[in-house]
Amino acid sequence: MVSTGDYLATRYDERGGRATPVELSTGSDPVLRLVDGFTRGRRMLGRFTTSPAALGLIVEPAADPLRFTIQFLLDKITPEWWAEQGHPAESALLPRVLLIRAQRRLRGAVVLRSHPEHRPVRGEFSFELAPSEIPDGGGLVLLEIWGYREWPVAAARPARADLAPGGVAGVGITTLTVRPAEPGSLRSSGRPRVAAAATGEPLVVNPASGPTRVTLVPVEPRRETGDAAGPAAPPRPTKGTRRAVRRARRTVRKARRAVRRARRTAGRAVRLASRSAHGGVRRLRRLRRLRRLAMPAMPAISPRPHGRGAAVPPVRAMNVVDGGAVEVDLRRGGDRHEITITVPASPHPVLVWLDTEQR
Amino acid sequence: MKLDADARSFDLFLMSASAYWRNNLPAAPGSKWIIVEAMHHEFRVILRTLTLANAVRRITPARLLVVTGTDADWHDALWDEFDAGRIRRLAEAFGASEVLDVHDLADRVVAAPAGEPFTFSAGGRACRLGAPAPWPPITPGVLDAYVDATACRLDLVPRLDGERRGGARYRRRRARAAAFAGIYDTLCRELAPIALVTSHVDYDQWGLAVEAAVRARVPVLHVQSTGSLKAYAHFPENAAGEMSYRAELTRQIGAYFDDHVWAGRDILGPSAELVAWRSRGNLGRPSWWRGGAEAACELRSSAERRQFREYTMERHGLDPARPVVTVYNHAISDALGTNRECFGSLAEWVEETARYAASMTGANWLFLDHPNQFRYDSTGHFESLAEEYAGHRHLRFLASTDLTKNAQWSLTDLAITVRGSVSNELPAFGTPVIQAGWSEWSACGLSTVVLDRDAYWKALGASIEALTRGEEVIAPEQVERARLWLWFYRSAADVPSPLVPAWDIRPEDDLMRALDINLRAVESDGDPVFAAALRMWSEREPFLTRFDLKARDALAGLVTRTRERPW
Numbered sequence: 016m017v018s019t020g021d022y023l024a025t026r027y028d029e030r031g032g033r034a035t036p037v038e039l040s041t042g043s044d045p046v047l048r049l050v051d052g053f054t055r056g057r058r059m060l061g062r063f064t065t066s067p068a069a070l071g072l073i074v075e076p077a078a079d080p081l082r083f084t085i086q087f088l089l090d091k092i093t094p095e096w097w098a099e100q101g102h103p104a105e106s107a108l109l110p111r112v113l114l115i116r117a118q119r120r121l122r123g124a125v126v127l128r129s130h131p132e133h134r135p136v137r138g139e140f141s142f143e144l145a146p147s148e149i150p151d152g153g154g155l156v157l158l159e160i161w162g163y164r165e166w167p168v169a170a171a172r173p174a175r176a177d178l179a180p181g182g183v184a185g186v187g188i189t190t191l192t193v194r195p196a197e198p199g200s201l202r203s204s205g206r207p208r209v210a211a212a213a214t215g216e217p218l219v220v221n222p223a224s225g226p227t228r229v230t231l232v233p234v235e236p237r238r239e240t241g242d243a244a245g246p247a248a249p250p251r252p253t254k255g256t257r258r259a260v261r262r263a264r265r266t267v268r269k270a271r272r273a274v275r276r277a278r279r280t281a282g283r284a285v286r287l288a289s290r291s292a293h294g295g296v297r298r299l300r301r302l303r304r305l306r307r308l309a310m311p312a313m314p315a316i317s318p319r320p321h322g323r324g325a326a327v328p329p330v331r332a333m334n335v336v337d338g339g340a341v342e343v344d345l346r347r348g349g350d351r352h353e354i355t356i357t358v359p360a361s362p363h364p365v366l367v368w369l370d371t372e373q374r
Numbered sequence: 375m376k377l378d379a380d381a382r383s384f385d386l387f388l389m390s391a392s393a394y395w396r397n398n399l400p401a402a403p404g405s406k407w408i409i410v411e412a413m414h415h416e417f418r419v420i421l422r423t424l425t426l427a428n429a430v431r432r433i434t435p436a437r438l439l440v441v442t443g444t445d446a447d448w449h450d451a452l453w454d455e456f457d458a459g460r461i462r463r464l465a466e467a468f469g470a471s472e473v474l475d476v477h478d479l480a481d482r483v484v485a486a487p488a489g490e491p492f493t494f495s496a497g498g499r500a501c502r503l504g505a506p507a508p509w510p511p512i513t514p515g516v517l518d519a520y521v522d523a524t525a526c527r528l529d530l531v532p533r534l535d536g537e538r539r540g541g542a543r544y545r546r547r548r549a550r551a552a553a554f555a556g557i558y559d560t561l562c563r564e565l566a567p568i569a570l571v572t573s574h575v576d577y578d579q580w581g582l583a584v585e586a587a588v589r590a591r592v593p594v595l596h597v598q599s600t601g602s603l604k605a606y607a608h609f610p611e612n613a614a615g616e617m618s619y620r621a622e623l624t625r626q627i628g629a630y631f632d633d634h635v636w637a638g639r640d641i642l643g644p645s646a647e648l649v650a651w652r653s654r655g656n657l658g659r660p661s662w663w664r665g666g667a668e669a670a671c672e673l674r675s676s677a678e679r680r681q682f683r684e685y686t687m688e689r690h691g692l693d694p695a696r697p698v699v700t701v702y703n704h705a706i707s708d709a710l711g712t713n714r715e716c717f718g719s720l721a722e723w724v725e726e727t728a729r730y731a732a733s734m735t736g737a738n739w740l741f742l743d744h745p746n747q748f749r750y751d752s753t754g755h756f757e758s759l760a761e762e763y764a765g766h767r768h769l770r771f772l773a774s775t776d777l778t779k780n781a782q783w784s785l786t787d788l789a790i791t792v793r794g795s796v797s798n799e800l801p802a803f804g805t806p807v808i809q810a811g812w813s814e815w816s817a818c819g820l821s822t823v824v825l826d827r828d829a830y831w832k833a834l835g836a837s838i839e840a841l842t843r844g845e846e847v848i849a850p851e852q853v854e855r856a857r858l859w860l861w862f863y864r865s866a867a868d869v870p871s872p873l874v875p876a877w878d879i880r881p882e883d884d885l886m887r888a889l890d891i892n893l894r895a896v897e898s899d900g901d902p903v904f905a906a907a908l909r910m911w912s913e914r915e916p917f918l919t920r921f922d923l924k925a926r927d928a929l930a931g932l933v934t935r936t937r938e939r940p941w
Contacts, residue, residue: 021676022804022853023783026644027651028674049672049682051778069685071678119684154677159685167688 032073036194066162066183071155082196088187091133097185111182112163123221217368377417383886404435429907443477483553530752532721558586576709628817697841705750715811801856806848
């Protein structure tokens, strides 16, 4: 279409980019040229107000590929900003699937979910851009962050009610780094972030040139650490871990005491609020249930619904670009606790979840 | 009066103001009068009218008659807080001789028995309402237009239907308007004021004062609620017989702009670039109705715009193969019928434009509602229009704030308005605008201004066709003129002075403190407000200016002189 933009320039403009490595940790950094649906932060890059949203960066071209890494944050402000977009309160703790596009191409996705007590939950996503994708002499590296429910393919199909609407709204970015990519093929990844699969929470397998194998391991209920966003590896309880667990439990107990105290004080207000909110009582019950399931530290299948000898629930997988089903291979591990899923090579992110409905 | 400052800081300011003006006005006020309006609830507005009036008093000694007051309709519709006592104290600190509550007076006029002479006291004399004056009385048609515009504004409706027009509320408004017209005519006749200084020029309580002053050949000075001290001036000797005060102003601003701004573009170009850079980032708040970070445009080149546009198009489900026409809806009951327009009302304009758009499937149409519409419409006018055209996929109805400025500017290939400020802002950055009416800047050559419907549809059709063919619709000269207008409006015609701190200074305790310090600590000689008022007054110019734009050689040394043209 018509270009009227040449007149956007003034004699007072400065380009604003700088050579890599670049670490952006405040919203006023001139490298962050443009934001849309994103409020610039002071001690973090900023926070999304809408879903989807976009960030435009001025990045100096380099001879080699550049690796972009985004650090996402969900915290106690997340649900407030998210609710300002008119989303129902009972969906606040649903998993958020964020799709990340750069230069109009989908690079991958991450799954994030708020902690029930809104303690910080972090997520990370990285992707690489080839030198030809970085504009030289004018133009942006345009990042688009779409919530799964707003992504045009998803929007055209019946929405998955078990994923949060407006998934991007309220999510913060603490830092965004751009540095030369390590030698090797271009790739994208979201740090595996898989919470209790029995809740139906999905996991994302990001584009890869070969099959990707993901092993889901049940968590012993006694090995809770209170952190819902750990790495995807089986727990190895060491002395240090046990100490960390004790510390975490103390923190949880302290927080719960604080919450109980606050509730006693605000009891009347809370009661009134839950009466007036539509489905208030049901909402409270749901929050309690989610908290129980979300406590395990490790990406896992809760052993409760699928204990020893229980049938493995069917796995569903879907290409997020066109919504098409993806065939995956599913195997039970040696001690019948583990499930190994093999996702075939795909140029697009694949959303995988255990279909608990058919259990 | 709306002033969220504590009583003590207001008192301190009044003491300082009182001392300042006692020393900075002629010792003898003389026998002439200036009428100053103080019927708005904002302190910042009244500060501006009183300051400008006093600046004129330094040139021609005169007494101040301050007209104030409100009624239940105005109060309920617009004012948060209207404290007549505080206004009186403020006026007295600025050396006013008399404060007249014209609303109270209008109550008495309306209640007085018909046919009997009504007399009131103003300026130390008995004034008889309705006595003949040496100028023609207001025509019934003009009075009706003010009544209708006021009724729409106070009722928050886009137009008056038969029921509303026949109702008691309308009849009360009409009687009140007739009383205002009589009072203002009488004041002009009895006091023969040398000027009317007002903050607003529309509706019954302000508009009829301006209307009377124009007929009585009294200069009207009209301060603006933005910047430092900005004011337009209507001198009777400059009038060309236009339909209204605003239309006269449009014409005069256009002529002045051509003679002194456009003609001086070689000198003013770099300054205009600087103001354009600042405006794009919303410094100086060109989009005064839009706050926060999303009021700035961060796009800086065609490449950036093109990239971002692809995302925004997809996000809003628009057809990337067709141009985007953005229709900026107005605050639908705002100052109806006060300048030349194509359509009978702002509502009719947007309705007819939507009907046309429905048939023009070759473009994407974005209808953006005014962010402050809730203060102007109680009928859901925009929502019902959206509902009516819900089945048309190429039409979108959104709140203006649903789209960031980045999104608006990347999407819009052609903007449509009647008199909105987008028509000076968008052309400065390359987006063409069609105006279906006049505005302050519409004679300055920034936009395509059409005054009849045929020309309007023709301009719309031709622009969309040209955009579809990939042609550029805006001329480079329009962009240059628009940037010069931004400079003129925000720089040349905005007079910074310690007497009038910038509009945006908040909270108001800070404003009180700034004023108090300025009045006590800064010497008054050569204050820019005094110099600007003297130039405007003695040279009969249509606005206050920061410097003499006619003295081009001197001007060259006062403006920015850097940076090369990038395009």
